Amino acid sequence: MKDNTYIPKLAKIIQIKEEVGGARPIKTFRTQFIQDNNFSFKCGQCAMLSVFGKGESMISISSTPLIKDYLQFSILKMGRVTSSLHEMQEGDIIGIRGPYGNGFPMEKWKGKNLIFIGGGIGLAPIWSVLHTALEKKEEYGDSMLIYGARTSKDIVFKQELAELRKKMKVHLSVDVEEPGWEEFIGFVPLNVLEIKPSPKNSVAVTCGPPIMIKFVIQNLKALGFEDEQIYTTVENKMKCGIGKCGRCNIGLHYVCKDGPVYSWAELKNLPQEY
Amino acid sequence: MEKVLDKKSFPQWVKKLSSYTVYAPVQEDEVWNYEVITNPEQVNLDFPNTVLSPKKIIFPQREVYLEFSASNEDGLEVKEVLPEEEPSVIFGVRPCDARALTLTDKVFGGDFEDIYYWKRRNQVALVGLACHTPPSPNCFCLSVDGSPFSKEGLDVLMSDLGSKYFVEAFSKKGEQLINPAKTLFKPPTEKDKKELDKNRTEAKKRISRQIQNIKKIPPKLKGMFDSSLWDEESMSCLRCGICTYLCPTCHCFDINDEIFSSSPLSGKRIRTWDNCQFPDFTMHSSGHNPRQGKASRLRQRIMHKFQYFVERYKNYQCTGCGRCISRCPVGIDIIEVLDKVSSYEG
Numbered sequence: 171m172k173d174n175t176y177i178p179k180l181a182k183i184i185q186i187k188e189e190v191g192g193a194r195p196i197k198t199f200r201t202q203f204i205q206d207n208n209f210s211f212k213c214g215q216c217a218m219l220s221v222f223g224k225g226e227s228m229i230s231i232s233s234t235p236l237i238k239d240y241l242q243f244s245i246l247k248m249g250r251v252t253s254s255l256h257e258m259q260e261g262d263i264i265g266i267r268g269p270y271g272n273g274f275p276m277e278k279w280k281g282k283n284l285i286f287i288g289g290g291i292g293l294a295p296i297w298s299v300l301h302t303a304l305e306k307k308e309e310y311g312d313s314m315l316i317y318g319a320r321t322s323k324d325i326v327f328k329q330e331l332a333e334l335r336k337k338m339k340v341h342l343s344v345d346v347e348e349p350g351w352e353e354f355i356g357f358v359p360l361n362v363l364e365i366k367p368s369p370k371n372s373v374a375v376t377c378g379p380p381i382m383i384k385f386v387i388q389n390l391k392a393l394g395f396e397d398e399q400i401y402t403t404v405e406n407k408m409k410c411g412i413g414k415c416g417r418c419n420i421g422l423h424y425v426c427k428d429g430p431v432y433s434w435a436e437l438k439n440l441p442q443e444y
Numbered sequence: 445m446e447k448v449l450d451k452k453s454f455p456q457w458v459k460k461l462s463s464y465t466v467y468a469p470v471q472e473d474e475v476w477n478y479e480v481i482t483n484p485e486q487v488n489l490d491f492p493n494t495v496l497s498p499k500k501i502i503f504p505q506r507e508v509y510l511e512f513s514a515s516n517e518d519g520l521e522v523k524e525v526l527p528e529e530e531p532s533v534i535f536g537v538r539p540c541d542a543r544a545l546t547l548t549d550k551v552f553g554g555d556f557e558d559i560y561y562w563k564r565r566n567q568v569a570l571v572g573l574a575c576h577t578p579p580s581p582n583c584f585c586l587s588v589d590g591s592p593f594s595k596e597g598l599d600v601l602m603s604d605l606g607s608k609y610f611v612e613a614f615s616k617k618g619e620q621l622i623n624p625a626k627t628l629f630k631p632p633t634e635k636d637k638k639e640l641d642k643n644r645t646e647a648k649k650r651i652s653r654q655i656q657n658i659k660k661i662p663p664k665l666k667g668m669f670d671s672s673l674w675d676e677e678s679m680s681c682l683r684c685g686i687c688t689y690l691c692p693t694c695h696c697f698d699i700n701d702e703i704f705s706s707s708p709l710s711g712k713r714i715r716t717w718d719n720c721q722f723p724d725f726t727m728h729s730s731g732h733n734p735r736q737g738k739a740s741r742l743r744q745r746i747m748h749k750f751q752y753f754v755e756r757y758k759n760y761q762c763t764g765c766g767r768c769i770s771r772c773p774v775g776i777d778i779i780e781v782l783d784k785v786s787s788y789e790g
Contacts, residue, residue: 174559175556176560176699177510177522177524178522180522222512222711223512225699226699227729248730249729262519405728406728406734407726407728407729409699409718410697412558413555413556414551414695414697415697416718417718417726419744421747422751422755422756427555442734443726443740
């Protein structure tokens with residue numbers, strides 16, 4: 171009999187950073203396993219986080235697998251478990267099981283330009299793959315990030331984005347006009363049309379709210395991207411993480427196991443149940 | 445192994461199985477369900493079918509996964525809680541319900557083996573009871589690749605021959621059940637075998653309900669995601685979920701924490717059956733729900749059983765027990781729904 175995947179491994183929260191305040195707060199947590207174990211993951215995979223006594227929540231891993239010291243999760247306060255996480259302090263213990271899901275097919279992307287397009291907390295899953303590609307710069311073409319949030323206050327990884335500008339093109343946007351904002355004003359899909367990334371030898375990776383993804387894909391298609399060049403991630407309610415509890419399916423697919431990463435070529439043929 | 449057993453000797457057989465936990469159908473409040481048997485004389489195989497299938501013994505409606513408690517060292521201690529080692533035998537399993545376990549086996553097996561399910565599954569022997577007459581007027585096993593005397597998933601199959609049972613063992617587990625009571629069993633005569641054949645031919649004829657053109661349904665469903673049929677057929681649904689709670693093949697579950705004490709923290713993580721007919725089954729914590737209306741949930745039940753499962757595992761996720769039809773308070777009938785799928789145009 172194989173390992174019991176339902177039993178989480180204990181991990182300590184070693185750092186908490188407040189990314190966004192206000193009504194839709196986001197915090198970034200760094201965690202370290204208390205005991206050594208063989209947790210290894212691919213970019214785009216998720217982990218099931220436990221707050222004991224509250225329950226579990228599936229969260230994408232935002233750190234790169236190249237960093238072995240800690241796992242990082244950027245979490246929007248939303249339900250029971252994420253709200254509890256937001257109340258936790260450095261040094262507190264959580265449970266982690268996984269990793270789950272398919273991850274991004276980065277092997278297939280070698281030699282290609284990578285265009286990352288994110289909205290809001292959707293930068294979290296991108297963050298892992300973006301930094302991995304950056305560390306292995308010689309294996310990929312030019313990378314670019316197009317990212318937007320409701321307001322400048324809702325932008326995650328602010329300091330890191332400033333650093334990132336030294337290494338790749340970063341195009342930011344906010345949804346509505348605000349004093350002092352010098353970059354694009356408008357929704358992310360419109361910024362995509364403004365920047366016009368070239369589909370030539372490129373792969374576009376987009377994560378964010380479903381409505382944003384829908385129009386980003388529409389606009390990428392207008393720019394000449396083929397379905398196979400567009401990748402996104404899907405979110406659904408999950409409990410088990412291994413395709414058994416039955417709730418995260420879109421058609422035949424269990425998002426927890428067969429997803430969350432899909433090319434548009436795959437996703438467009440699945441029913442819209444997400 | 446083929447044997448016959450005098451009906452009068454049946455309690456003797458059960459007595460010989462003292463090293464097993466024995467389950468059999470027991471009637472209480474006018475309904476039958478599997479219970480642990482303490483007195484072998486109690487076992488009565490003269491029952492239609494149980495309300496809950498034997499799935500509940502292998503995949504209980506509620507089970508503890510783990511316990512957690514605050515400790516001094518690392519702050520928290522997590523203890524895995526596994527099912528007990530307990531060889532068991534279930535008598536009176538209807539062939540449809542045994543076949544259903546071969547389907548849940550597929551779900552709980554695969555890339556990630558579900559240790560809780562398999563701990564119980566591996567130590568339980570299933571003794572079937574062939575359906576001489578259909579236990580329910582809504583039986584339709586013949587439509588979904590089953591039969592009233594299917595041996596799929598069973599270790600032993602008993603068939604009623606009036607004063608005796610024809611007993612067939614198909615597995616090592618099955619033979620191990622018969623071995624301790626060897627002297628009670630006799631080899632079948634030619635007459636017994638003939639009678640068995642005759643019974644089986646008749647049993648098939650007695651099943652009156654069937655799904656039309658079942659083979660065409662999976663490909664047909666593929667194009668029916670946006671069909672108005674789901675609205676029409678789900679109109680009367682009360683979202684009670686009885687159809688899936690009683691289904692021997694349904695496997696959806698929820699995982700939740702229950703606490704005994706919040707300070708110092710102690711509690712347990714439990715899994716309970718869940719139900720795709722409940723609105724919050726798929727509801728995100730944001731409030732967004734991919735299956736907002738009951739039409740989308742009836743569609744999920746039908747498509748899961750007759751399209752997705754077929755594509756993934758090459759079987760219908762239905763064994764024709766008819767429970768969902770008989771127990772639906774508003775008369776939603778899966779055979780009628782599937783027949784409408786068959787004849788649907790547009």
